[in-house]
Amino acid sequence: MNEHEEPSTRLSISPPLDEGEVMFLAGFSREPVPGHGGHGPDEQDRGGGGRPARIWPGQPAAPSPWVPCRGGCCLVLAAPRPGITVAGQWLRFLLEEFLPQPGRLSGWVLVVGTPGRRPGLLMVERGDVFEGQLGDSLGWSG
Numbered sequence: 001m002n003e004h005e006e007p008s009t010r011l012s013i014s015p016p017l018d019e020g021e022v023m024f025l026a027g028f029s030r031e032p033v034p035g036h037g038g039h040g041p042d043e044q045d046r047g048g049g050g051r052p053a054r055i056w057p058g059q060p061a062a063p064s065p066w067v068p069c070r071g072g073c074c075l076v077l078a079a080p081r082p083g084i085t086v087a088g089q090w091l092r093f094l095l096e097e098f099l100p101q102p103g104r105l106s107g108w109v110l111v112v113g114t115p116g117r118r119p120g121l122l123m124v125e126r127g128d129v130f131e132g133q134l135g136d137s138l139g140w141s142g
Helices: 019-026 043-048 084-097
Strands: 010-013 065-070 074-077 105-111 120-125 128-133
Touching: 019 065, 065 084, 074 105, 084 105, 084 120, 084 128
Parallel strands: none
Antiparallel strands: 010 074, 010 105, 065 074, 105 120, 120 128
Protein backbone atom coordinates (compact mmCIF):
# COMPACT_ATOMS: atom_id res chain seq x y z
CA MET A 1 0.00 0.00 0.00
CA ASN A 2 1.35 3.40 -0.95
CA GLU A 3 0.89 5.98 1.80
CA HIS A 4 0.45 8.72 -0.80
CA GLU A 5 -2.47 7.16 -2.62
CA GLU A 6 -5.76 9.00 -2.30
CA PRO A 7 -8.45 7.10 -0.38
CA SER A 8 -11.12 5.73 -2.66
CA THR A 9 -14.11 3.43 -2.49
CA ARG A 10 -12.15 0.37 -3.73
CA LEU A 11 -9.75 -2.12 -2.19
CA SER A 12 -7.42 -4.14 -4.45
CA ILE A 13 -7.81 -7.92 -4.77
CA SER A 14 -4.77 -9.83 -6.04
CA PRO A 15 -4.99 -12.30 -7.66
CA PRO A 16 -8.42 -11.29 -8.98
CA LEU A 17 -11.54 -13.29 -8.20
CA ASP A 18 -12.97 -15.50 -10.93
CA GLU A 19 -16.52 -14.93 -12.23
CA GLY A 20 -18.06 -17.49 -9.86
CA GLU A 21 -16.34 -15.92 -6.84
CA VAL A 22 -17.51 -12.45 -7.91
CA MET A 23 -21.14 -13.56 -8.07
CA PHE A 24 -20.85 -15.55 -4.83
CA LEU A 25 -19.49 -12.59 -2.83
CA ALA A 26 -21.91 -10.19 -4.56
CA GLY A 27 -24.76 -12.28 -3.12
CA PHE A 28 -24.08 -10.82 0.34
CA SER A 29 -24.89 -7.32 -0.92
CA ARG A 30 -27.99 -5.64 -2.31
CA GLU A 31 -25.80 -3.36 -4.43
CA PRO A 32 -25.15 -3.91 -8.15
CA VAL A 33 -21.81 -5.29 -9.34
CA PRO A 34 -19.88 -2.26 -10.65
CA GLY A 35 -17.57 -2.02 -13.61
CA HIS A 36 -14.53 0.23 -14.11
CA GLY A 37 -13.95 3.48 -15.95
CA GLY A 38 -17.56 4.59 -16.06
CA HIS A 39 -18.91 1.16 -16.94
CA GLY A 40 -22.00 0.60 -14.84
CA PRO A 41 -23.59 -2.62 -13.68
CA ASP A 42 -24.95 -5.18 -16.09
CA GLU A 43 -28.68 -4.77 -16.73
CA GLN A 44 -29.57 -8.02 -14.96
CA ASP A 45 -27.60 -6.94 -11.90
CA ARG A 46 -29.07 -3.49 -11.22
CA GLY A 47 -29.91 -3.38 -7.54
CA GLY A 48 -28.71 -6.95 -7.05
CA GLY A 49 -31.72 -8.38 -8.89
CA GLY A 50 -31.28 -11.74 -10.52
CA ARG A 51 -28.66 -13.09 -8.15
CA PRO A 52 -29.28 -15.23 -5.09
CA ALA A 53 -29.09 -13.61 -1.65
CA ARG A 54 -26.42 -15.23 0.52
CA ILE A 55 -26.77 -16.08 4.17
CA TRP A 56 -23.69 -17.44 5.93
CA PRO A 57 -23.10 -18.43 9.57
CA GLY A 58 -21.54 -15.57 11.49
CA GLN A 59 -22.22 -12.86 8.91
CA PRO A 60 -23.12 -9.37 10.18
CA ALA A 61 -26.85 -8.60 10.40
CA ALA A 62 -26.99 -5.79 7.83
CA PRO A 63 -26.52 -6.49 4.10
CA SER A 64 -22.92 -6.18 2.96
CA PRO A 65 -21.93 -2.70 1.79
CA TRP A 66 -19.08 -4.36 -0.17
CA VAL A 67 -19.38 -5.87 -3.63
CA PRO A 68 -16.60 -7.09 -5.95
CA CYS A 69 -16.21 -5.38 -9.31
CA ARG A 70 -17.16 -7.31 -12.45
CA GLY A 71 -13.51 -8.06 -13.21
CA GLY A 72 -12.83 -9.38 -9.68
CA CYS A 73 -9.81 -7.11 -9.14
CA CYS A 74 -11.31 -4.96 -6.40
CA LEU A 75 -13.83 -4.86 -3.59
CA VAL A 76 -16.03 -1.77 -3.81
CA LEU A 77 -17.74 0.06 -0.95
CA ALA A 78 -20.94 0.42 -2.94
CA ALA A 79 -23.64 1.09 -0.34
CA PRO A 80 -24.35 4.78 0.27
CA ARG A 81 -23.36 5.86 3.80
CA PRO A 82 -22.88 2.41 5.32
CA GLY A 83 -21.13 3.71 8.43
CA ILE A 84 -17.66 2.64 9.43
CA THR A 85 -18.86 0.04 11.95
CA VAL A 86 -20.93 -1.94 9.42
CA ALA A 87 -18.28 -1.57 6.70
CA GLY A 88 -15.57 -2.75 9.10
CA GLN A 89 -17.61 -5.72 10.38
CA TRP A 90 -18.29 -6.92 6.85
CA LEU A 91 -14.70 -6.42 5.76
CA ARG A 92 -13.43 -8.54 8.66
CA PHE A 93 -16.04 -11.22 7.94
CA LEU A 94 -15.15 -11.39 4.22
CA LEU A 95 -11.43 -11.53 5.00
CA GLU A 96 -11.83 -14.28 7.58
CA GLU A 97 -14.26 -16.46 5.63
CA PHE A 98 -13.45 -15.94 1.94
CA LEU A 99 -10.22 -13.97 1.44
CA PRO A 100 -7.97 -15.31 4.23
CA GLN A 101 -4.63 -15.07 2.41
CA PRO A 102 -2.64 -12.16 3.92
CA GLY A 103 -2.02 -9.55 1.26
CA ARG A 104 -4.78 -10.69 -1.11
CA LEU A 105 -6.91 -7.66 -0.17
CA SER A 106 -5.20 -4.32 0.38
CA GLY A 107 -5.74 -0.58 0.33
CA TRP A 108 -7.80 2.01 2.12
CA VAL A 109 -11.21 3.57 1.67
CA LEU A 110 -12.87 6.71 2.94
CA VAL A 111 -16.20 5.83 4.56
CA VAL A 112 -18.73 8.65 4.42
CA GLY A 113 -20.27 9.06 7.84
CA THR A 114 -23.88 8.35 8.59
CA PRO A 115 -25.86 11.53 9.35
CA GLY A 116 -24.36 13.19 12.41
CA ARG A 117 -21.13 11.12 12.28
CA ARG A 118 -17.74 12.05 10.93
CA PRO A 119 -16.24 10.21 7.98
CA GLY A 120 -13.88 7.37 8.75
CA LEU A 121 -11.00 5.55 7.14
CA LEU A 122 -10.75 1.76 6.73
CA MET A 123 -7.33 0.33 5.94
CA VAL A 124 -6.44 -3.26 5.05
CA GLU A 125 -2.86 -4.38 5.29
CA ARG A 126 -1.54 -7.97 5.43
CA GLY A 127 -5.00 -9.32 6.30
CA ASP A 128 -5.63 -6.88 9.16
CA VAL A 129 -8.36 -4.22 9.18
CA PHE A 130 -7.77 -0.87 10.85
CA GLU A 131 -10.49 1.73 11.25
CA GLY A 132 -10.67 5.23 12.65
CA GLN A 133 -12.77 8.36 12.61
CA LEU A 134 -11.41 11.41 10.86
CA GLY A 135 -11.20 14.60 12.92
CA ASP A 136 -12.37 18.09 11.95
CA SER A 137 -9.18 18.65 9.96
CA LEU A 138 -9.60 15.20 8.33
CA GLY A 139 -6.63 13.95 10.34
CA TRP A 140 -6.53 10.41 11.72
CA SER A 141 -8.01 10.04 15.21
CA GLY A 142 -8.27 6.26 15.60
